Amino acid sequence: MTRVGHRRSPATGGCPERPERVVTLTPVCGIVGYVGWRGAQEVLVNGLRRLEYRGYDSAGVAVVDGRGELEVHRAAGPLDNLVAVLPEGGATGEGTGRGGTTGMGHTRWATHGPPTDRNAHPHRDAASKVAVVHNGIIENFVALRAELEAAGVELASDTDSEVAAHLVARAFAADPDAGLTAAVRAVVARLEGAFTLVFTHADSPDEIVAARRSSPLVVGVGEGEMFVASDVAAFIDHTREAVELGQDQIVTLTRGGAVVTDFLGEPARTRPFHVDWDIAAAEKGGHDFFMLKEIEEQPAALADTLRGHLVDGRIVLDEQRLSDQELRDIDKVFVVACGTAYHAGLLAKYAIEHWCRIPVEVEVASEFRYRDPVLDRSTLVVAISQSGETADTLEAVRHARDQKARVLAICNTNGAQIPRESDAVLYTHAGPEVGVAATKTFTAQVIACYLVGLALAQTFGTKYADEVAREYAELEASTDAVARVLEAVVEPARALARELAASKAVLFLGRHVGFPVALEGALKLKELAYMHAEGFAAGELKHGPIALIEQDLPVVVVMPSPKGRAILHQKLLSNIREIQARGARTIVVAEEGDETVRPFAEHLIEVPAVSTLLQPLVASVPLQVFAAEVARARGYDVDKPRNLAKSVTVE
Ligand code: F6R
Numbered sequence: 001m002t003r004v005g006h007r008r009s010p011a012t013g014g015c016p017e018r019p020e021r022v023v024t025l026t027p028v029c030g031i032v033g034y035v036g037w038r039g040a041q042e043v044l045v046n047g048l049r050r051l052e053y054r055g056y057d058s059a060g061v062a063v064v065d066g067r068g069e070l071e072v073h074r075a076a077g078p079l080d081n082l083v084a085v086l087p088e089g090g091a092t093g094e095g096t097g098r099g100g101t102t103g104m105g106h107t108r109w110a111t112h113g114p115p116t117d118r119n120a121h122p123h124r125d126a127a128s129k130v131a132v133v134h135n136g137i138i139e140n141f142v143a144l145r146a147e148l149e150a151a152g153v154e155l156a157s158d159t160d161s162e163v164a165a166h167l168v169a170r171a172f173a174a175d176p177d178a179g180l181t182a183a184v185r186a187v188v189a190r191l192e193g194a195f196t197l198v199f200t201h202a203d204s205p206d207e208i209v210a211a212r213r214s215s216p217l218v219v220g221v222g223e224g225e226m227f228v229a230s231d232v233a234a235f236i237d238h239t240r241e242a243v244e245l246g247q248d249q250i251v252t253l254t255r256g257g258a259v260v261t262d263f264l265g266e267p268a269r270t271r272p273f274h275v276d277w278d279i280a281a282a283e284k285g286g287h288d289f290f291m292l293k294e295i296e297e298q299p300a301a302l303a304d305t306l307r308g309h310l311v312d313g314r315i316v317l318d319e320q321r322l323s324d325q326e327l328r329d330i331d332k333v334f335v336v337a338c339g340t341a342y343h344a345g346l347l348a349k350y351a352i353e354h355w356c357r358i359p360v361e362v363e364v365a366s367e368f369r370y371r372d373p374v375l376d377r378s379t380l381v382v383a384i385s386q387s388g389e390t391a392d393t394l395e396a397v398r399h400a401r402d403q404k405a406r407v408l409a410i411c412n413t414n415g416a417q418i419p420r421e422s423d424a425v426l427y428t429h430a431g432p433e434v435g436v437a438a439t440k441t442f443t444a445q446v447i448a449c450y451l452v453g454l455a456l457a458q459t460f461g462t463k464y465a466d467e468v469a470r471e472y473a474e475l476e477a478s479t480d481a482v483a484r485v486l487e488a489v490v491e492p493a494r495a496l497a498r499e500l501a502a503s504k505a506v507l508f509l510g511r512h513v514g515f516p517v518a519l520e521g522a523l524k525l526k527e528l529a530y531m532h533a534e535g536f537a538a539g540e541l542k543h544g545p546i547a548l549i550e551q552d553l554p555v556v557v558v559m560p561s562p563k564g565r566a567i568l569h570q571k572l573l574s575n576i577r578e579i580q581a582r583g584a585r586t587i588v589v590a591e592e593g594d595e596t597v598r599p600f601a602e603h604l605i606e607v608p609a610v611s612t613l614l615q616p617l618v619a620s621v622p623l624q625v626f627a628a629e630v631a632r633a634r635g636y637d638v639d640k641p642r643n644l645a646k647s648v649t650v651e
Pocket of ligand 1: 338339340341342384385386387388389390393436437438439523524527646647648
């Protein structure tokens with residue numbers, strides 16, 4: 001068995017194998033478990049606060065109190081509703097003088113049963129001995145529920161999760177000496193679907209047992225205390241030493257350490273890692289919203305993403321399980337991603353085709369596998385995902401692998417499922433992004449796409465080493481350009497946002513690399529300000545969208561540089577004239593010193609001159625600020641737009 005404990009890191013390493021069966025992924029609830037010496041209730045609630053960004057509709061905690069009894073509290077709605085029903089000072093086992101130091105917490109995103117108190121986790125067995133929290137869907141729960149009911153068990157909720165508590169309670173009761181881990185092992189063998197589960201048993205109060213299939217689970221290794229959570233953010237206040245659990249693994253946590261096995265009880269490989277960001281990175285840093293802080297963090301995110309990837313004149317990825325020959329054999333690239341990551345992917349096409357002279361197709365991941373794309377060993381699929389958990393992208397990766405294509409992941413989350421199932425990985429080191437809307441991870445994805453383009457160009461020999469080094473240096477210089485944009489545009493973008501906050505709709509136009517910027521600008525405004533916003537390739541205007549232009553409609557135009565591609569610049573000036581003639585208000589993002597555009601811009605946002613491929617980095621930033629500020633002016637929660645979750649793990 002693999003033992004994990006402080007100063008006793010497991011000697012094992014490497015990536016677990018790709019799971020053999022494809023499971024349906026599920027909404028990403030937040031899980032945190034604790035066994036140690038602190039008051040568990042406080043640790044758990046703080047952990048849940050750090051997981052709030054995942055999106056949830058109810059929350060709960062279970063603590064084995066000082067009398068060895070389970071205390072469970074749950075509440076639908078925001079975490080504060082839960083806090084309001086918690087005993088002050090924690091679950092202490094009143095009168096015993098001993099605090100509850102073992103427990104688990106959960107934020108739920110409803111799948112089976114509405115988001116009510118009774119459906120919130122943790123769930124218990126009838127005797128209130130076992131508590132469970134669950135992320136996933138137990139697909140055979142109807143049969144299991146029927147079996148329990150036939151045996152006289154009354155279920156207290158509509159959830160699929162509750163069956164796990166009853167089953168573990170029965171397995172434990174049948175053979176208490178075998179212990180909680182054996183009971184959990186017996187039960188998970190019967191479960192179908194995707195599940196990450198954490199259990200505690202009132203009769204075994206000094207341990208918690210967790211099982212992982214599909215949804216992520218990380219162990220935090222402290223001094224005399226252990227944590228388990230969906231994300232390191234839940235325990236980063238207490239420890240930065242972590243161990244990632246692989247698929248189909250069970251971990252038993254006690255104060256002294258962790259024991260990890262597979263579902264059969266055999267020793268399991270795990271991956272220890274050190275979390276290299278601190279808690280300040282997960283806090284708002286003086287801003288009203290995480291998103292505003294994250295926008296400002298972009299120069300650092302870009303620099304961190306680039307750092308260390310040019311070694312001895314060669315671009316290196318973070319992980320590469322492909323030989324140089326396998327890479328040289330690539331003759332076609334697909335980029336698959338969703339939402340903002342898809343917009344980054346659109347920019348990858350410009351760079352890779354330009355530098356490598358190889359065809360690149362970019363596709364939203366949810367469409368990719370259903371149309372039977374032509375894939376083989378010489379196809380490279382680049383999957384871009386901040387979370388690394390997005391179900392559409394993950395399924396696209398699996399489809400590509402099934403067709404023998406090679407997969408390269410660009411991801412911001414160390415050890416997430418998409419990079420684990422890929423042949424090569426480049427991490428965007430943007431740090432945690434708490435705001436639901438992607439900002440710093442978008443620009444970091446763009447830079448990462450360019451790094452992949454350069455890596456391919458050097459492999460194919462379409463760029464010499466000195467050319468690669470020159471491009472890399474330009475990428476590095478972009479961090480300063482973005483920093484200058486931030487200094488210059490935040491205030492004007494804010495003022496503009498206040499002025500336009502009452503508009504009904506906003507259109508965004510761009511050409512060439514400005515087109516994905518227009519799409520991304522529109523997406524940000526839609527998702528944050530709930531305003532109708534559309535991005536168009538400016539040349540498409542005359543093929544339909546121009547009918548939307550009416551008096552005073554704000555139109556944001558992303559201008560190319562007047563230098564590099566003068567023809568494009570000319571064409572966009574014509575587009576601006578067309579929309580102005582129809583009464584539009586023009587907001588123009590243009591290069592500093594572009595005097596030709598000035599007469600056509602009702603509002604001019606100037607950004608530094610950079611090379612064509614880097615223009616999206618400087619042009620996107622003002623549009624991010626604009627969207628956030630419009631949302632704020634309209635009174636919306638910038639970090640948590642309605643109906644959205646940070647990780648979308650349903651198809
Ligand atoms: C928009 C946004 C989403 C994500 C999309 C993909 O601001 O954040 O559109 O980009 O859901 O998410 P990841 O990158 O985690 O796969």
